[in-house]
Amino acid sequence: MEYVIIGNGIAGTSAAEAIRRLDRQGAITMIADEDEIPYCRPMISNLLAGDIAAERLAIRPSSFYDDLNIKPVLGRRVQSIDPAAGKVRVGDSDLIVPFDRLLIASGADPRISEVPGSQLPGVFCLRNRSQALDIMAAAEHGRKAVVVGGGLVGLKAAHALQSRGLQVVMLIRSAHPLRLQVDASAGRMILAKLREHGLQVLVEAEVAAFEGSGKVLENIVLADGQKIPADLAVIAKGVAPAAGFAADGPIGLGPGGGIVVNNTLETTVPGIYAAGDVAETMDVARREKRVNAIWPEAVEQGIAAGFNMAGRRVAYRGSLSRNVMRIYGLDIMTAGVVEPPAADDSYEVVAVTDKHRDIYHKLVFRDDRLVGMMLINGIEQGGVLLSLIRREVAIVEKKERLLEPGFQVGKLMPQYFK
Amino acid sequence: MKQVQVHPERCLGCMQCMLACATAHSRTKSLFTAVGESPLPKPRLHVGAGSHDEGFPNRCRHCDPAPCLLACLPGAIFRDPDTGTVLVDPDLCINCASCAMACPFGVLRYHQDWVAPAAKIVAQKCDNCLERQHEGLIPACVEVCKTGALTFEESDEALRRKTREVARSVSMGMEEQPLIPTGVQLLRQAKKQRFEMRCR
Amino acid sequence: MKTKAEERTITKDGQLLLKKMEQDQVETVWDRLEAQSPQCGYCEMGLSCRVCAMGPCRIDPFGEGPQRGVCGADADIIVARNLGRMIAAGAAAHSDHGRDLVEVLAEVAAGKAPEYSITDEEKLRRIAREYGVETEGREVLEIAGELAAAMQEEFGTRKGFLTMANRAPAKRREIWQKVGIAPRGVDRETSEMMHRTHMGVDNGWQSLLLHGLRNALSDGWGGSMIATEVSDILFGTPAPTPNMVNIGVLKEDEVNIVVHGHNPVVSEMIMRACESAEMVELARKKGAKGINLTGLCCTGNELLMRHGIPMAGNHLMTELVIGTGAVEMMIVDYQCIMPSLGALAPCYHTRMISTSDKARFPGMEHREFHPDNAAELARTLVREAIENFDQRGETYIPVEAVPSVGGFSVEAIIGALGGTPQPLIDAITAGKIRGAVGVVGCNNPKIKHDYGHVTLTKRLIENDCLVVDTGCAAIANAKAGFKVAEAIKYAGPGLQEVCGALGIPPVLHMGSCVDNVRILVLAAALANALQVDISDLPLAGAAPEWYSEKAVSIGSYFVASGVYTVLGPMPPITGSMNVVNLLTSGLNDVIGASFAVEADPEKAAVLIRRHIEAKRKALGLSALDI
Structure with a gap:
């Protein structure tokens, strides 16, 4: 059996390990853009912040490929896939790799800014280890930084650059940060907290150009003409599935641009699987196909895909968007549907605020199921709530009770343990 | 191998285990x-209130597979191969709370600890009192629990004991021994009734 | 689905203010109960003992852990000791309150309390005669001095038997003597309880419980009875007076002063200061239309009973009252004053004043009242309250006050009956009134606020049981609208007929919690008229929402006096089924009455009615099957 895995991120890595638990003989080839031992991508912001050393990023030993008897093809991107022939073409070379089972775990690429000057040196993305190291090098000599985007990566980047002693300006297109994760009132709380911590945040700001004399970034020019001086800029406008090589082929793509998979992680083409940030899976809270590009899903999807590829049928129960961050003195945990469509009355929202503990908690129910949560501070019981969402437990309790200060798993006996 | 067994039906909610922990x-x-x-x-197990305000000892189950361990970004959470205990390495922990998001029992807390690097906030959880076990002691929470809500025994022994209790409670000829003593039942009924009346 | 506020209280004012305080993010007693949950099961069952330093100890009710404390005390002993100490604390609270009143009486007699006086001279003379004090042709103050001295002796050990316990029917006194629980001295029994429950003294759980009954009797027929009678002598014996109740008694355009606590010694003086023309004028100058004095809890009941002063609410309303933002000053004396109040008041503009040398509270200004400075200090405080009027922010008084009638002292009830209890006896004999029930006691956040009181009372009156009430229960029933003549519409046909003819409500407000002794006196009067024991009468007591140690003492003296008493919240006794069984049935054989525990007022009403019908049957009266 010839296995080919595109990508050496956590989805590809987990899949390779799962395959090896069932199949010690089959050949595994891993083709990846990054010439690295598998490392922990979410921690590159900790690296940038100087919290951890670069060596600490690795999550597998340097002998990983040898240990698992994997043939690594690193530093190369896949050009195209020929499903009918069972072949993968790597880069612009003539390296053709045949497969019986293929896993596409190519991850995602940062969305690039189209505005003039975005190719200037000093303008970065923060997606992988080497980019983090590049930013660190630039930050050595810089004093002022601009972060474009107020999502998770933007916040982490801004925080990290501030930790390095830079003055940071954050530019957000919407009215508050974390637009995809939190609602407007939480957004205002977070915004206030960022400013309290010395981060300058400009909301509803549109970048028109990156300006520099010669080869050095000097200013970021906003649509309203305002110029913000900067020695370096980090563009954090989200990511898009790295599925370009599948665009014209028979492998089905979803509306999110990801590769659509079924509950065995198989794509529309038999024998070809997808997992991680590139895959479009059934979202259990939203009940629609969605790319949930988050680390824990990549782990689970990788394992499930690996087992299925090696012949053990494993049903993947669907994905759930979720995030947690402890940053700027705030603990933020969110999952599922945070802002239900206003017109749909099958949703019910329950929320509490506690100004003494700086808490804002919100739960979203669809009928008797919990489908979303947003916890600002007081996140200890978030895992319990999240498991209610993922396991689609029918809530027989009064919904408000899930937000009472003394809520914990004992309140849910016995239905929780069914 | 002996492990801490939790019998929530015996918990009186006195919170002695939290102090001892x-x-x-x-x-x-x-x-x-x-x-x-x-x-x-700070304690690593927490006595919360059950659905009728009865005690509920919420302790790490040292699950296998452990969701917190799988979710841990820096690989700080690991399993002690000898005892199966799920532990946190305070030097590696980056305080990201991924484990709190993963734990379906809500047992993780984040605070400073004297064995962690100074002033560093790290994830804290039950460690089965391995240090005490090395000294030949049983876990502290079990030592102070006088009602048998927390016991330290083989899991099949715990199961056998519970089976015996159930059998005895329904067997003819044995001295009548209700599973839950009458006084405790009275108290629990009173609490449940209080709860039901609130909803009227 | 009920909202959180609806789960916490049945009262409209309570619900609205709870919502407001939630918005204001101000913590209340209910939040703190939630934070305490789960409460310690050992303590809830009475199985923990902190009496000595060999301990603390606890007994495992599941039988595997320790079954004896370090000293060797088993569950029975530990539960009985703990209950005994609760009774002692309750009896001490009531009796110390009584002592304070006797001291005022003595100082009035000695001319050292110039602004206090003897208001009910007739009652002074009557009670003096009871105490063997010569009254014929003597000066009032002279009699007062001698009566005060005689009453002070009741507290000590010289008496052997309390004077006013002679009011109990002869059969009852015989039972007390036979069982060995006749009360010998007010402080003596409390002191002896503390002695008996010391390690290594009384380790008979039965003898401990019996002494608990004696200790409670020393409160009911001693300390509390002295408190009530002396209050009447000093401030007047209550007579039916209309008043208004609930938080709507606060006024938007007047200076609101609230008195909270138990002892009328302070609140009476505040009331007089509020009524003075000088103060009213000052209030007008400050832009208020006047001064509005209202009461909370039992000191409120004292003023309501005697003067018709409006009542803002009971125990669980004490925090919410401040949440209106309309209270310029709250003046407290002692008992049932939550120490949270001092921290809560700064969220609004309310000034909090503590007044008793034995009751201090964090966050309150301490301005100590004594008989010699009381009137002057009261004027000073009222002036300061008026000056606080312009500090008021937004106010929220969301409901209209409800009318009620209070003031049913035993004298007033007998008066309403035409000078003799006979008409009441006749109505009971004829079955128009099935029996009478004292619904008394506190509020407890574990029971939905006022739900227990109001539901039980409603069920009783609609089944022709006359209800007399005191304390927080009385306030609950007043707010529910049971205390106006028109409330007979809630009563069954028989009770409706009798109350309608007499022009009285079906629920009679008999006063504060020390005034539970008025119920004892009434019960004794009925029994004496029929020449039977109290335990023979179709009577019952209930404390549907009790929380305090005082209530444990009250319940115990009710039972020891022969009144079947149903408690709402479970007392901490379930750790010993021996104690539970003795208190809930065994006592019947010993003293002819027992306790029951039933938190659901619907079920409690059935228990009580069943008991009343059984007593009717035993007396040869018509009886129903319940």
């Missing part, structure tokens, strides 16, 4: 001095 994880190991330590030691 915090003390066992303190620098000085004595309640009277532990409360003066900085950082203040």
Whole structure:
């Protein structure tokens, strides 16, 4: 059996390990853009912040490929896939790799800014280890930084650059940060907290150009003409599935641009699987196909895909968007549907605020199921709530009770343990 | 292998286990001095209220597979191969709370600890009192639990014991031994009734 | 689905203010109860003992852990000791309150309390005669001095038997003597309880419980009875007076002063200061239309009973009252004053004043009242309250006050009956009134606020049981609208007929919690008229929402006096089924009455009615099957 895995991120890595638990003989080839031992991508912001050393990023030993008897093809991107022939073409070379089972775990690429000057040196993305190291090098000599985007990566980047002693300006297109994760009132709380911590945040700001004399970034020019001086800029406008090589082929793509998979992680083409940030899976809270590009899903999807590829049928129960961050003195945990469509009355929202503990908690129910949560501070019981969402437990309790200060798993006996 | 077994039906909610746990994880190991330590030691198991305000000891189950371990970004959470205990390495922990998001029982807390690097906030959880076990002691929470809500025994022994109790409670000829003593039942009924009346 | 506020209280004012305080993010007693949950099961069952330093100890009710404390005390002993100490604390609270009043009486007699006086001279003379004090042709103050001295002796050990316990029917006194629980001295029994429950003294759980009954009797027929009678002598014996109740008694355009606590010694003086023309004028100058004095809890009941002063609410309303933002000053004396109030008041503009040398509270200004400075200090405080009027922010008084009638002292009830209890006896004999029930006691956040009181009372009156009430229960029933003549529409046909003819409500407000002794006196009067024991009468007591140690003492003296008493919240006794069984049935054989525990007022009403019908049957009266 010839296995080919595109990508050496956590989805590809987990899949390779799962395959090896069932199949010690089959050949595994891993083709990846990054010439690295598998490392922990979410921690590159900790690296940038100087919290951890670069060596600490690795999550597998340097002998990983040898240990698992994997043939690594690193530093190369896949050009195209020929499903009918069972072949993968790597880069612009003539390296053709045949497969019986293929896993596409190519991850995602940062969305690039189209505005003039975005190719200037000093303008970065923060997606992988080497980019983090590049930013660190630039930050050595810089004093002022601009972060474009107020999502998770933007916040982490801004925080990290501030930790390095830079003055940071954050530019957000919407009215508050974390637009995809939190609602407007939480957004205002977070915004206030960022400013309290010395981060300058400009909301509803549109970048028109990156300006520099010669080869050095000097200013970021906003649509309203305002110029913000900067020695370096980090563009954090989200990511898009790295599925370009599948665009014209028979492998089905979803509306999110990801590769659509079924509950065995198989794509529309038999024998070809997808997992991680590139895959479009059934979202259990939203009940629609969605790319949930988050680390824990990549782990689970990788394992499930690996087992299925090696012949053990494993049903993947669907994905759930979720995030947690402890940053700027705030603990933020969110999952599922945070802002239900206003017109749909099958949703019910329950929320509490506690100004003494700086808490804002919100739960979203669809009928008797919990489908979303947003916890600002007081996140200890978030895992319990999240498991209610993922396991689609029918809530027989009064919904408000899930937000009472003394809520914990004992309140849910016995239905929780069914 | 002996493990801590939780029998929530026997919990009276006295929270002695929380005090004992915090003390066992303190620098000085004595309640009277532990409360003066900085950082203040904290319990790793939590007695919460059940659906009718009865006690519920919520302790790490040391799950296998452990969702927190799988979710841990820096690989700080690991399993002790000898005892199966799921532990956190405070040097590696980056305080990202991924484990809190993963734990379906809500047992993780984040605070300073005297064995962690100074002033560093790290994930804290039950460690089965491995340090005490090395000294031949049983876990602190079990030692102070007088009702048998927390026991330290083989899991099949616990199961056998429970089977015996159930059998005895329904067997003819044995002295009548209700599973839950009458006085405790009276108290629990009163609490449940209180709860039902609130909803009227 | 009920909202959180609806789960916590049945009262409209309570619900609205709870919502407001939630918005204001101000913590209340209910939040703190939630934070305490789960409460310690050992303590809830009475199985923890902190009496000595060999301990603390606890007994495992599941039988595997320790079954004896370090000293060797088993569950029975530990539960009985703990209950005994609760009774002692309750009896001490009531009796110390009584002592304070006797001291005022003595100082009035000695001319050292110039602004206090003897208001009910007739009652002074009557009670003096009861105490064997010569009254014929003597000066009032002279009699007062001698009566005060005689009453002070009741507190000590010289008496052997309390004077007013002679009011109990002869059969009852015989039972007390036979069982060995006749009360010998007010402080003596409390003191002896503390002695008996010391390690290594009384380790008979039965003898401990019996002494608990004696200790409670020393409160009911001693300390509390002295408190009530002396209050009447000093401030007047209550007579039916209309008043208004609930938080709507606060006024938007007046200076609101609230008195909270138990002892009328302070609140009476505040009331007089509020009524003075000088103060009213000052209030007008400050832009208020006047001064509005209202009461909370039992000191409120004292003023309501005697003067018709409006009542803002009961125990669980004490925090919410401040949440209106309309209270310029709250003046407290002692008992049932939550120490949270001092921290809560700064969220609004309310000034909090503590007045008793034995009751201090964090966050309150301490301005100590004594008989010699009381009137002057009261004027000073009222002036300061008026000056606080312009500090008021937004106010929220969301409901209209409800009318009620209070003031049913035993004298007033007998008066309403035409000078003799006979008409009431006749109505009971004829079955128009099935029996009478004292619904008394506190509020407890574990029971939905006022739900227990109001539901039980409603069920009783609609089944022709006359209800007399005191304390927080009385306030609950007043707010529910049971205390106006028109409330007979809630009563069954028989009770409706009798109350309608007499022009009285079906629920009679008999006063504060020390005034539970008025119920004892009434019960004794009925029994004496019929020449039977109290335990023979179709009577019952209930404390549907009790929380305090005082209530444990009250319940115990009710039972020891022969009144079947149903408690709402479970007392901490379930750790010993021996104690439970003795208190809930065994006592019947010993003293002819027992306790029951039933938190659901619907079920409690059935228990009580069943008991009343059984007593009717035993007396040869018509009886129903319940």
